[in-house]
Each structure stands twice: as C-alpha cells, then as structure tokens.
Amino acid sequence: MSALLEVRDLHLRFGGVKAVDGLSFDVHEGEILAVIGPNGAGKTSAFNCISGFYRPTSGTIDFEGRSIMRVLPSTITRRGMARTFQNLRLFKEMTVLDNVKTAMHANLREGFFDTLLHTPRYRRAEEACAREAQGWLDFVGFEGDEQLYVTQLPYGEQRRVEIARALATSPKLLLLDEPAAGLNYGEKQGLMRLIRKIRDLGVGIVLIEHDMGLVMDLAERIVVLNYGKEIADGTPAQIKADPVVIEAYLGAEDDEALDDTTLTGMVATVDDEVPPSGDAGGRSA
Numbered sequence: 001m002s003a004l005l006e007v008r009d010l011h012l013r014f015g016g017v018k019a020v021d022g023l024s025f026d027v028h029e030g031e032i033l034a035v036i037g038p039n040g041a042g043k044t045s046a047f048n049c050i051s052g053f054y055r056p057t058s059g060t061i062d063f064e065g066r067s068i069m070r071v072l073p074s075t076i077t078r079r080g081m082a083r084t085f086q087n088l089r090l091f092k093e094m095t096v097l098d099n100v101k102t103a104m105h106a107n108l109r110e111g112f113f114d115t116l117l118h119t120p121r122y123r124r125a126e127e128a129c130a131r132e133a134q135g136w137l138d139f140v141g142f143e144g145d146e147q148l149y150v151t152q153l154p155y156g157e158q159r160r161v162e163i164a165r166a167l168a169t170s171p172k173l174l175l176l177d178e179p180a181a182g183l184n185y186g187e188k189q190g191l192m193r194l195i196r197k198i199r200d201l202g203v204g205i206v207l208i209e210h211d212m213g214l215v216m217d218l219a220e221r222i223v224v225l226n227y228g229k230e231i232a233d234g235t236p237a238q239i240k241a242d243p244v245v246i247e248a249y250l251g252a253e254d255d256e257a258l259d260d261t262t263l264t265g266m267v268a269t270v271d272d273e274v275p276p277s278g279d280a281g282g283r284s285a
C-alpha cells in the first residue's frame with residue numbers, strides 16, 4: 001500500500017537554529033503515528049512544514065503521491081489534510097456551531113450570486129452545512145450547547161470543538177499537535193477513544209504528544225525527535241527498549257520517578273514504616 005504522506009530528509013532552519021534536521025517518515029491510511037521528543041525538539045515545526053505554514057529548507061513532502069512543498073495551507077486542506085494547533089485556534093467571537101461550519105466552507109459549492117442573494121440553493125446548502133457540522137460535534141462527543149461562544153466552554157470541550165473543525169474538512173490525514181495537553185485523566189481517556197474512532201474511519205493520524213501512557217497505548221509506530229534530529233523510529237515496544245531514546249528522552253522521566261521515590265521514603269519515615277524494597281523504579285514506562 002502506498003503511503004498517504006511521505007516525508008523525506010526534511011530540514012528547516014531558522015537562522016542558526018536547525019529546528020528540523022533530517023526527518024523522514026511515512027503515514028498510511030488508518031494508521032496512528034506518534035511524534036515524540038522533548039520541548040524544542042522540532043515537532044511543531046515539522047507539522048508547520050507538512051501543513052504548508054513553513055517552507056522547509058530542504059527535503060520532500062508528498063501527499064497521496066504528489067509534492068505539497070510549495071502548496072498553500074488552504075489548498076493542502078482541500079486536498080485532504082487537516083491539523084489542530086498546540087495552542088487552540090478557534091474563532092472566539094463565534095458560536096460552537098459556526099466554528100465548525102466555517103471549517104466546512106472551504107468545501108462548499110454554492111456560487112457567489114447564490115451567497116449574495118440568499119437563493120433557495122444557498123439556503124439548502126446552509127442547512128445541509130449546519131446538519132453536517134452538528135454531526136461532527138456529535139461524532140467528537142461534544143455535549144454542550146452548540147449555540148454558546150467557544151470561550152464559554154471548559155477547555156476540554158474547546159479541544160473537542162477544534163477536532164470537530166478539523167474533521168469537518170473531511171480529511172484523509174489528521175495532524176494533532178498535543179491534543180491531550182491540559183486535559184484531566186477522564187478527558188484523556190475520552191480523547192483516546194475519539195482518536196481510535198477517527199482512525200477507524202480510515203483516516204491517517206500523526207500525533208504529537210507528551211503523555212507517554214497515551215502514546216504507548218495509541219500509536220502503532222513512534223518517531224522520536226531530539227534537537228531536530230530523528231533518533232529513533234519503531235513500534236512502542238522497540239522505542240521503550242531503545243537505549244538512545246532512554247538516554248535522550250525517557251531518561252528525564254526516570255528523574256521524576258526518583259523524586260517520587262524520595263517522597264514515598266519520607267512519608268514512610270513519618271509513618272514509621274519501612275518502604276517496600278525493589279519499588280524504586282516501579283513507575284517505569
């Protein structure tokens with residue numbers, strides 16, 4: 001099966017900073033690929049290149065076998081790639097429903113005069129648009145009032161609306177930039193169910209995420225970036241066992257585990273109990 005997205009030897013430089021320094025990967029239909037790496041590793045920059053917001057310094061990006069290297073973001077969206085942003089990008093002065101409808105307008109077909117004169121054809125198109133937008137809100141599990149302004153929603157619901165907006169463009173490939181950031185445990189579980197549901201539609205998904213539990217559970221393959229460089233590419237099991245990854249990235253989590261152990265030790269002392277031995281690394285990923 002040929003790849004939906006093919007990224008080869010991608011480089012992006014900002015002056016002296018090599019934000020992306022040789023990234024290659026494929027994504028297929030119905031596949032979940034995670035891109036992980038410490039802050040500043042170049043994950044968002046890579047997304048910005050793929051979705052047409054930044055022009056890479058070198059490399060190639062093919063979507064469904066065609067180069068999208070010099071294609072505008074709006075055209076890339078029409079061809080079937082959608083993305084969400086690390087910092088939400090919703091229209092604050094619009095209702096939830098209008099936010100989703102606006103995303104669909106890129107694909108609406110009525111002509112200029114239909115729009116201007118509000119012809120029956122225009123009204124029918126508008127009604128169909130509202131129904132479809134509502135359908136996407138239902139699909140992502142939005143349970144609030146779709147006539148509220150997005151700023152009136154809790155953060156987790158805003159994130160759902162952003163995913164509904166992306167889906168409303170009928171993507172074949174969806175790029176999610178840290179979709180779980182700021183979500184609580186229950187919301188993260190809901191997000192995982194939603195991402196699987198989107199994958200089951202046959203959509204390819206590229207997921208940037210810091211929550212290792214979520215990544216290891218969801219992703220079929222993982223690409224690891226560090227200082228712009230791709231240091232590993234493999235299944236969750238391979239990535240977990242990769243010494244280079246542990247050193248560069250998961251090593252930082254071991255320090256946190258160490259802090260927790262210290263804390264446990266302190267509590268145990270107060271309770272005058274001996275902490276169970278061999279529990280030190282008990283939280284390893």
Ligand SMILES: Nc1ncnc2c1ncn2[C@@H]1O[C@H](COP(=O)(O)OP(=O)(O)O)[C@@H](O)[C@H]1O
Pocket residue numbers: 014017018019037038039040041042043044045046
């Ligand atoms: N628009 C920009 N101008 C200059 N430097 C940038 C820009 N965007 C990102 N960078 C730099 O590129 C590197 C990678 O950043 P980013 O892609 O945001 O990392 P990540 O998403 O992995 O945290 C960082 O050193 C960052 O400061």
Ligand SMILES: [Mg+2]
Pocket residue numbers: 043044045086
């Ligand atoms: Mg980022």
